[in-house]
Amino acid sequence: MAQPSAALKKSFPRRLARNYRQNPYIYWMALPVVLYYLLFHYLPMFGIVIAFQNFRPARGVFGSQWVGMQNFQDFFRSPFAPRLIRNTILINVYSILWGFPAPILLALMLNEVRASAYKRVIQTVSYMPHFISLVVICGMIKEFSLINGLFNDVRAFFGLERVGILSEAKMFRTVYIASGIWQQIGWGSIIYLATLAGADPNLYEAAVIDGANRFQRIIHVTLPVLVPLIVMQFILRMGQMMNVGSEKIILLYTPLTYETGDVISSYVYRRGLQETKYSLGTAIGLFNSLINMCLVVGTNALSRKVLDESLW
Amino acid sequence: MVENKSFGSRLFDIINYALLGVVALLCLYPLWHVLMGSFSDPKGLTLHTGIMLWPEGFSLAGYQIVLSNPNILSGYLNTLFYVVVGTCARMVMTILGAYALSRSNFLLKRAMSVFVVVTMYFGGGLIASFLVVTKVFNMYDSRAAIIVPSLVSTWNMIILKTAFQRVPASLEESARLDGANDLVLLIRIILPVTMATLAVITLYYAVAEWNSWFTAVVYLRSREKFPLQLFLRETLISYSTSMSDEVTGSMDAPDMVLFIEELVRYATIIVATVPILCIYPFAQRYFITGVMMGSLKE
Known part of the structure; x- marks a missing residue:
């Protein structure tokens, strides 16, 4: 630009018009994308107003009756609210407890393997479950959970009685989380392995010269390389504390396991969509996503403070 | 860099390699189980307990039903x-x-x-x-x-x-x-x-x-208009009854229906998974690059 100061002084619409004249194609390229976001992301955001209505599709958003906070009150007074919130949080707590360290451990173990062919085979095999579709994974879980299925064969081998595993409320979370680890452990380790691959080899040589044994090297040299990444991943994960995806839950749960398996998102689907309680479902969803947003903003602020790194 | 191969270091390697082998087996075995089961005899599959290294008997009945569905x-x-x-x-x-x-x-x-x-x-x-x-x-x-x-x-x-x-x-x-x-x-x-x-x-x-x-x-x-995954859900999760009606015509004993349904589910899992697992080794490299790109910050 010849005169930046002059350009700055111009009003925004005039600058915009000039920018358009200079780069018309960019605007035409952005247009369909912006339209898509308007129609399929921002219009539904506007649709949230039905959370404060007794929405009837026939009357539309503008004709339906306004009820204020009634839907929220209905939800919080129902016996389901505590159960749904508890289940959502507990599934996350246990997922973090068992599922978060698993890929880190695998990456540390793989990192110690010097035979690269063996390493590659293990990696390839452990990534594989990630590529099987969720429906098929849950189909396999269901198959193995039958009275004569593989899981019960294992139980019988250890002297436990055969049970309908997927109809036992007390086993639901275990099945959900263990199968999740099975599917994602290999895939989740990639990011840690890649970070280790970039580690400074001089560190190891120094540790060897100092006479550190293999365990000591892992604890004092390898693990510290991963710490910033682990903290970052952990903080991101904490932001998802009130968020459990509905898809796997819906595939696995039955009315017998609602007690431990029903979470907010699956309830929104069942009550809101299947039973067409649109307003109630939207209200519950709004409550959930507001909490999620606070958690993400909060953990992001934490991350900025602790690590000097943040999402935005 | 010269690796000093002390006894402790060797022991560490042995245990580490063994544990990783166990992890890999655990990842692979469920698929192997389903694959072997899908080629089994219907009755053999249902009555089988425990680890299945090879098909129990042999039949392609499951695949015949799945592929003619x-x-x-x-x-x-x-x-x-x-x-x-x-x-x-x-x-x-x-x-x-x-x-x-x-x-x-x-x-x-x-x-x-x-x-x-x-x-x-x-x-x-x-x-x-x-x-x-x-x-x-x-x-x-x-x-x-x-x-x-x-x-x-x-x-x-x-x-x-x-x-x-x-x-x-x-x-x-x-x-x-x-x-x-x-x-x-x-x-x-x-x-x-x-x-x-x-x-x-x-x-x-x-x-x-x-x-x-x-x-x-x-x-x-x-x-x-249903995609494959919805039919898979019907067969594997919601157990539709339409399937057993189709099968009943060709089978005499009613418990045979149950046997063959299990076999059909095993074959269905394989039919739905094989294409993606065939592409996967070639695409693996790209997927891994993708994970790294996602984690990169500007």
Whole structure:
């Protein structure tokens, strides 16, 4: 630009018009994308107003009756609210407890393997479950959970009685989380392995010269390389504390396991969509996503403070 | 670097290799179990307990039933349609958006960026989206409902934008001097040098569509539009009775029906998984690159 100061002084619409004249194609390229976001992301955001209505599709958003906070009150007074919130949080707590360290451990173990062919085979095999579709994974879980299925064969081998595993409320979370680890452990380790691959080899040589044994090297040299990444991943994960995806839950749960398996998102689907309680479902969803947003903003602020790194 | 192979170090290696072998076996065995089961004799499979290293007896009855099931074929064709059309449409949109977002001379770059990123953290939710798609756009039970409401993945678009921004300015300058406009610049310069990223994102879109079932449950009613995953859900999870009716005609003893249903489920799992596992070793490299790109920050 010849005169930046002059350009700055111009009003925004005039600058915009000039920018358009200079780069018309960019605007035409952005247009369909912006339209898509308007129609399929921002219009539904506007649709949230039905959370404060007794929405009837026939009357539309503008004709339906306004009820204020009634839907929220209905939800919080129902016996389901505590159960749904508890289940959502507990599934996350246990997922973090068992599922978060698993890929880190695998990456540390793989990192110690010097035979690269063996390493590659293990990696390839452990990534594989990630590529099987969720429906098929849950189909396999269901198959193995039958009275004569593989899981019960294992139980019988250890002297436990055969049970309908997927109809036992007390086993639901275990099945959900263990199968999740099975599917994602290999895939989740990639990011840690890649970070280790970039580690400074001089560190190891120094540790060897100092006479550190293999365990000591892992604890004092390898693990510290991963710490910033682990903290970052952990903080991101904490932001998802009130968020459990509905898809796997819906595939696995039955009315017998609602007690431990029903979470907010699956309830929104069942009550809101299947039973067409649109307003109630939207209200519950709004409550959930507001909490999620606070958690993400909060953990992001934490991350900025602790690590000097943040999402935005 | 000289590795000092002390006794402790060797012991460590042995235990580590063994444990990793166990992990790999645990990852692989369930699939092996289903594969061997699918070739078993129906009765042998049902009565079998414990680890299955080889088929119990041998029969292809499961595969015969699965492959002659018209639902599986129509599901495969529908999924093929959704994957091909959906991935093409999504790539076009993602490229257009990523290009605009990557241009420093685009005055609305920041505004558009915020506009797009907000949707990663806040949205209308399942029901409001459902109402918009079905009531406002009247897409209920249409194939468009599977593709159009998810035309752009914001995450993928941002990855691509980052790749576009990394293209050396010198490459663009020479094209600009030749009088190329943005469209020409995108097609001639930017796309060819970001092929690796484009491949990764294409794969991501294709795999996501192949695996997707929930959108179809929500938006589709007619069975002739169902993707494969919905028929899989019927066979593997909801245990439809239509299957046993078809089978009863050919079988005499009623418990034979139960036996063969289990075999059919095993064969179904294999038929639905083999294509993706065949592509997977070749695509693995791209997927891993994708994980790394997702974790990179600008």
